[in-house]
Amino acid sequence: MTAEQVDEVTRGPFDFDIRGSMRRGLLLGLGLVFISLAGLPIGLDTRILIKPVLSLGYLSLIWLPFISGWASGTETVLDGVATTKRGARDLVRGGLVGLIGGACLSLLVLLMNWFDLRDPLVNWAPPLSAILQFDRSIAFGVLVWPLLSAVLSCAGAGLHIITPKIRSATLSAVLFTLAMAIFETFIVDVADFLDDKLYGQNGGLTVMSAIVVACLAFTVSAIGLGRRVATARVNYQQSTGKTKASQTTMLIAIAAITVVVVPMITGKITQELFANIGIFLLLALGLNIVVGLAGILDLGYVAFFAVGGYTTAVLTSPNRGPDWPSWVPTLPWWGALLVTIAISGLVGLFIGAPVIRMRGDYLAIVTLGFGEIIRILFLSDWLNGYFNGAQGITNVPPADFGIIQVKGTDPRSVFYLVLVFAAISIYVSWRLERSRVGRAWMAIREDESVAEAMGVNTVNMKLMAFVVGAILASFSGAVFAAKVGSIFPTSFLILVSIIILVVVIVGGMGNIIGVIVGSIVLIGVLGGPKQPGLLAEFSQYKLLIYGALLIWMMLRRPEGLVPNVRRSRELHQEEFLQDAWLRGEIDDDANTEEVDS
Amino acid sequence: MSHLLDIEELNITFGGLHALRDLDFHVEEGEIVGVIGPNGAGKTTFFNMISGMVRPTSGDILFEGETLVGLDPNQVTQRGIARTFQNVRLFANMTILENVMVSQHCRTKRGVFGSLFNTRAFREEEAEIRRYAEEVLGFFGSRLVGYRLEQPASVLSYANRRRLEIARAMATRPRLLLLDEPVAGMNPIETAELTRLIGRLRSEWGFTIVLIEHDMNVVRDVSDRVVCLDHGETIAQGSFEEVSSNSDVIEAYLGRPLESKK
């Protein structure tokens, strides 16, 4: 099974697919040139990671040769086929890839010097030249890039040569150091005392502290902490019955305590971040029921978020439009919430009814349309007297619960409120998945016409998914109104729908844990459509990164970061069947000869 | 109307193709009717039409005296007609148990409220759904129960998929069961066993059965009555012996005597 049992063949250092490597090198070059011209190095240069050697701008370039080098050395290991012995060959190949890639960047340096293409390419300008030349002469830049890129690529390829243990230790050292540097604001916000110990004056780790952090991470990984965690995970997954139940309870308890306690000790930035993650988590959980469970690709999900936000605002704010009849009351937040839930459910029915008889692509397009229609209605002159058009509804009062007031200036309170709703949403998703309704949804996702032929009322069930999704989204809208204190049509762009969908897809469709991880990773690290994430510097390039991530996920891991067992089975049907066959689980026609009693 | 199922003057056209023409057909309570006919004769279309997946162009379908025309497939199932598919269509990524549980949908009623608050009625209904699912699966011996319950339907062998399809249809608690080529692709031993099971489906479970089959041995062994379709028309009806010796039927099967098809 494992590679060790099979013979290894030794091959000469130049005995590899040179053309393939050159192609890879050119791809790397293309990537580097693209990143440069997209402006990442300039935009991120002011953010210093390790003082004075590395800024985020340079990091945005140099990670690529490293990864390319590693990728150039990955080979498919086939059972029973001799593998090639790792060695100089890998380094040469990695070096070649890096060299060619770096040369492309050198070419860019030269071209930028000779021609002026600033018109179509805004970043074709002296600041980029300066960075690519390391603030020195052109010749320096032209010479250094191929070398640097080759060295990094070699290092990446070199990871194949060292033993797995050292490899993971090295990687954790590098990644951990970078993470410490990149997430500086967050870390300082959580643990104030680290500020002057680790970080320099204008931000960035000092070289000294970088080395200390790296060594620490290296040793911790080398002692085998990572492996122990992995074993514990496997043990947990394999345990059954009572043990599993008690372990699950314990894990949930630990998670619950963590999310309750952490915001108490952190600063405002982190609390704000948590609150944003929570608001999008609520949306993602709702969409997960619609898309992940019932298989209805709803691209207009933002409509329900908008309805939730606007209803709450109208019912609580003194500044709602003048045309509302006087019998529409002004309520406290929780009172408005109840009405909001009812109205969102109704709107869900209303939008769902005409849409639901469609299938697949048609449904996606129509929901996309409805998502925009709702926003444009709120923006329209026609309803200006009710929703104030582009001015929006301001002065939404905080949600008053007597003991605490939930408002934007106190992100911690927002977070706790979100937490309550997230708990409700998670419970709802979890219960429904294991019920008659959830099974019907899954059957519809698998094959709608067969589900119907087996007696499932597909129209009703799909409408129900729509309504449940709408209600969960309205929670988020209600909290959002109280948090921001004002509601504008621009908060409900179609982009929000797309980003929530990306969260669900990247996290792992149809899986609650996946959706949570997706929200933390995407909204927390990259940020929401308007909300900054941990990497506030990236906000300009957020969509670029979202897009790249989505493409990569679709190609490499379509089941998401935390896959739902069923979906990954669906997407990797062949491999799954093969594995099941190897384990002897596949049912052979041969053994069906047993005659039943 | 004393027949369980009564089809009158039924026509279906797909564009210019007359898939079923002036079809008259009836099934008595407790009967097993075999439907035979060459490829493309319209047998599957006949099932699709009964189960509501295609609408007849004209004519009427009466089940227990009430018309089925215009009903959605799930309403037809609710009335008590269940079917299997010629090209097995299981919910491949749901477990074997879930496949059979979900098809009890129209016989159960707990909704969102029950499952959210885990009410007593909900728990009892879930337990009953599960018990009945296991009972139905148990009909096929030990193959679909035990550790198999929690496995996805996609790991099953071809023969077991066909069995699971029948189980799934049984779980809708029908009065009339429509089986579309249930033994296609099975080996002789499996075929013989399933033939026996089809007999038991009537005697033990009380289903009335209409069965489409190309395997003449099966048709002969189980059917009380045989109907032969060709180009959407009934060309012969009666006992197996009568139909199989009918000259029109022999001609429809390319002029060869039926016995030589074995």
Ligand SMILES: Nc1ncnc2c1ncn2[C@@H]1O[C@H](COP(=O)(O)OP(=O)(O)OP(=O)(O)O)[C@@H](O)[C@H]1O
């Ligand atoms: N939805 C449809 N649209 C157009 N033509 C159809 C449709 N369904 C069936 N047909 C046509 O109707 C005719 C009868 O098809 P049907 O599937 O009922 O045959 P069958 O008797 O079941 O054949 P087999 O023994 O191969 O299963 C065929 O010519 C088929 O192409």
Ligand SMILES: [Mg+2]
């Ligand atoms: Mg057919």
